[in-house]
Amino acid sequence: MKAIKIENLTKRYRDVVAVDNLSLCIEEGELFSLLGVNGAGKTTTIKMLSCLTEPTEGDAYLLGKSIRKNVSEVKKLISVSPQETAVAPGLSVFENLELMCGVYGFVKDKREAKIKEITELLNLEKVLNKKAKKLSGGWQRRLSIAMALISEPKILFLDEPTLGLDVIARSDLWEIINSLKGRVTIILTTHYLEEAEALSDRVAIMKSGRLLVCDSVENIKKMTNESRFEQAFVRIIKGDAK
Amino acid sequence: MRMLTFASRNAKEIIRDPLNLCFGLGFPLVLIFMLSAIQANIPVSLFEIESLAPGIAVFGLSFMTLFSATLISKDRASSLLQRLYTTPLSPLDFILGYTLPIIPFALAQSVICYIVAVILGLNISVNILFAVIFIIPVCVLYIALGLLFGSILTDKQVGGICGALLTNLSAWLSGIWFDLQLVGGAFKKIAYALPFVHAVELERAVVAGDFSNVFPHLWWVLGYAAIALVAAIILFLRQMKKQ
Numbered sequence: 001m002k003a004i005k006i007e008n009l010t011k012r013y014r015d016v017v018a019v020d021n022l023s024l025c026i027e028e029g030e031l032f033s034l035l036g037v038n039g040a041g042k043t044t045t046i047k048m049l050s051c052l053t054e055p056t057e058g059d060a061y062l063l064g065k066s067i068r069k070n071v072s073e074v075k076k077l078i079s080v081s082p083q084e085t086a087v088a089p090g091l092s093v094f095e096n097l098e099l100m101c102g103v104y105g106f107v108k109d110k111r112e113a114k115i116k117e118i119t120e121l122l123n124l125e126k127v128l129n130k131k132a133k134k135l136s137g138g139w140q141r142r143l144s145i146a147m148a149l150i151s152e153p154k155i156l157f158l159d160e161p162t163l164g165l166d167v168i169a170r171s172d173l174w175e176i177i178n179s180l181k182g183r184v185t186i187i188l189t190t191h192y193l194e195e196a197e198a199l200s201d202r203v204a205i206m207k208s209g210r211l212l213v214c215d216s217v218e219n220i221k222k223m224t225n226e227s228r229f230e231q232a233f234v235r236i237i238k239g240d241a242k
Numbered sequence: 243m244r245m246l247t248f249a250s251r252n253a254k255e256i257i258r259d260p261l262n263l264c265f266g267l268g269f270p271l272v273l274i275f276m277l278s279a280i281q282a283n284i285p286v287s288l289f290e291i292e293s294l295a296p297g298i299a300v301f302g303l304s305f306m307t308l309f310s311a312t313l314i315s316k317d318r319a320s321s322l323l324q325r326l327y328t329t330p331l332s333p334l335d336f337i338l339g340y341t342l343p344i345i346p347f348a349l350a351q352s353v354i355c356y357i358v359a360v361i362l363g364l365n366i367s368v369n370i371l372f373a374v375i376f377i378i379p380v381c382v383l384y385i386a387l388g389l390l391f392g393s394i395l396t397d398k399q400v401g402g403i404c405g406a407l408l409t410n411l412s413a414w415l416s417g418i419w420f421d422l423q424l425v426g427g428a429f430k431k432i433a434y435a436l437p438f439v440h441a442v443e444l445e446r447a448v449v450a451g452d453f454s455n456v457f458p459h460l461w462w463v464l465g466y467a468a469i470a471l472v473a474a475i476i477l478f479l480r481q482m483k484k485q
Binding site: 072076083085086098105 | 243247250255258321327330331
């Protein structure tokens, strides 16, 4: 079964078409990046797939569940780490993780085990009792991803996970994301092309809501006769790729 | 359980903000002490503790609107709500999760207010217990207003609308500080068309044990609470959909 099967997904806001007839499939365990310049429709696509926004037309199936007809079942399969850091500022790191366990209905034993596991995976031990608002940007982002992972999602949406982070914090997060590859299907949006190149199995490049290309980074470079992915991306966006 | 987890988070966020404790508990107590001191020197019937304590108990609840609206508007401004909307929490979980944790705060505030009033000379009677029970619909009204304003305003606007406008409306149009009969005219008509003065007169009647005078004030409070709650739920669901 495909992790995600998108069929003619469209989102219109009055006269603006944010996502235009998008169709693609993502395999289970794949790390798939959505790329594009501002206004390409990446975040709208993630919002539709995570049931935050209803599509105008089309549908998508997450592990066979429709985002239109099986919303509550889809919500049990997914987790989202939004573009901005989404943590409860007045709660400690531990309490933030506990909050997410609670909203997914984990019983006490499972809750404790999951918090321990995620704390170790993301090296959060030393900040566990610190209030989220007292953490640096990098640690808040790490906590945000921990909160997304703790619910054991089958599909994880990471919307610009490293935006605004310094080089070290970004490299740490890349390591964490890499360690999840194969275990969780990850949909990543990013403006950093080197990030997409380093992490993704496949990428989709979007412009003005339309899908321009969907392939591995290597194939896209070959397709455009470019040695650097950034150049290949620019050619595709500017529409002068062969 | 999901709703309770979310409600517990909201309770922690509110209680951990020192400004909330300062305004929620400190300010009404300062008022009750200050006006009692004035009453001791220049006797005014309105500031007798039997009249003053129910008024302050009701006025203090306007801060619950501020707490509730601030929390919701801040959550809306951050991505936390967006994250939580993608979890199995239902719309009802969100509404109850934001509403329920404020009720114990509001009741605690009323209890403390009446305890201080007893220290300042209010007769101890079972009517005080009834006054705390009868304040529940008033709590629901103010909390619903918080949910309503938090759903439509930004956190900065909440400070202005709930922190300044609502507290002033709640003060001026409630008959706590001056007798509305003395002003009369349109001012009195407007005041009696709004719920604040009815909430105060309801509490005063209960504290006095004059239960025949609970009506029609209780109907006004219940009516406004129901309208505010329905409007708040509609507006909260609308902003949830807009997210």
